Amino acid sequence: MNKAIFPGSFDPFTLGHADIVERGLRLFDHITIAVGINEQKSGWIPVEERVRALRELYKDEPRVSVESYNGLTIDFAHEQGARFILRGLRTHKDYEYELGMADVNRKLDAHIETVVLFTEADLANISSSVVRELAHFGRDIRPWLPTGLEYRIKDIKD
Numbered sequence: 001m002n003k004a005i006f007p008g009s010f011d012p013f014t015l016g017h018a019d020i021v022e023r024g025l026r027l028f029d030h031i032t033i034a035v036g037i038n039e040q041k042s043g044w045i046p047v048e049e050r051v052r053a054l055r056e057l058y059k060d061e062p063r064v065s066v067e068s069y070n071g072l073t074i075d076f077a078h079e080q081g082a083r084f085i086l087r088g089l090r091t092h093k094d095y096e097y098e099l100g101m102a103d104v105n106r107k108l109d110a111h112i113e114t115v116v117l118f119t120e121a122d123l124a125n126i127s128s129s130v131v132r133e134l135a136h137f138g139r140d141i142r143p144w145l146p147t148g149l150e151y152r153i154k155d156i157k158d
């Protein structure tokens with residue numbers, strides 16, 4: 001079985017992320033959305049709430065699971081028995097970052113391949129940070145999130 005992990009912060013998970021998962025399912029039998037825990041900062045939405053909301057979103061899709069993880073992405077890929085790391089690419093800035101990460105990960109384990117999908121043009125400008133900014137100024141963020149993804153707002157910091 002071809003298993004991939006899709007690691008990221010997903011703070012919040014956007015239409016851009018959902019598109020990568022959807023298209024990734026054409027390549028892989030199973031994708032684990034891997035919500036990285038950053039020891040340095042707690043983020044906007046608590047990690048447990050990010051995981052809960054995503055599990056709810058994908059509850060009817062047995063080929064997608066959602067986990068949080070600490071530490072190195074490559075170690076988590078191993079733990080999951082995944083041979084692929086799925087990522088998305090929007091801009092040249094993403095490119096440089098993704099290239100560096102893929103290179104390091106290949107040096108750590110040449111058997112785990114990073115697969116990068118180009119963004120859908122309409123979704124190229126959607127980022128978690130833009131969505132956080134909109135929320136901060138009181139705008140409705142639902143148009144930027146996949147239908148059915150609901151975060152418990154009381155848990156979210158301003």
Ligand code: ADP
Nearest residue numbers: 007008009010016017087088089119123124126
């Ligand atoms: P990270 O903090 O690891 O960059 P993110 O949650 O910001 O995590 O993003 C996870 C992955 O999704 C990254 O590979 C990022 O480039 C990709 N991504 C984010 N937004 C989009 C988008 N609109 N279209 C395609 N890929 C995206």
